[in-house]
Amino acid sequence: MSQGVSKRLELCRSALKGNNSLSWREAGGAFFTLAAYESSMKAQNAAIYLLDEYGIGTIPGSAFGESGEGHLRISFGCLSDEDLEPAMNLLSEVSFPE
Numbered sequence: 001m002s003q004g005v006s007k008r009l010e011l012c013r014s015a016l017k018g019n020n021s022l023s024w025r026e027a028g029g030a031f032f033t034l035a036a037y038e039s040s041m042k043a044q045n046a047a048i049y050l051l052d053e054y055g056i057g058t059i060p061g062s063a064f065g066e067s068g069e070g071h072l073r074i075s076f077g078c079l080s081d082e083d084l085e086p087a088m089n090l091l092s093e094v095s096f097p098e
Contacts, residue, residue, distance in 0.1 A: 008084060012076040015088035021095045022072075031077025034061055036070055039096035043069050046096065054090060 008031070016024040016035060023036040037046055043060035050056040050072070061071030079087055 007081075008076045008079075011084055011088045012074065012091070015092040019092055019094060022091070032073055032075040034064070034068065034071045034073050037072055037096060040098070041096060043071060047072055049096065050094065054094060056087075056091060056094070 012033065013024050016022045016033075021038050023038075024033060039046060041049065043062040047058045047060045050058055056074075059073040061068030061073060064073070074091070076084065076088070
């Protein structure tokens with residue numbers, strides 16, 4: 001794994017580590033994770049909520065089948081190095097309404 005990928009992976013992992021609403025799931029070296037979230041919202045509604053409230057684009061886990069419900073696919077490979085850290089800081093502050 002290159003140093004750039006490793007840095008991106010660690011920034012995203014750290015952003016979710018202290019968050020009570022989102023949980024990190026090992027990505028296996030990929031540029032994305034399928035993060036579990038704490039809310040009764042359906043995955044599609046949770047993805048829309050993150051986009052509307054935080055400007056964070058995700059893919060509902062349900063797009064990958066029934067077992068993906070309750071998860072959001074988060075990609076951390078497309079941001080520039082300058083944009084990655086502020087984006088992960090914002091991600092670390094995410095919370096969902098009950």
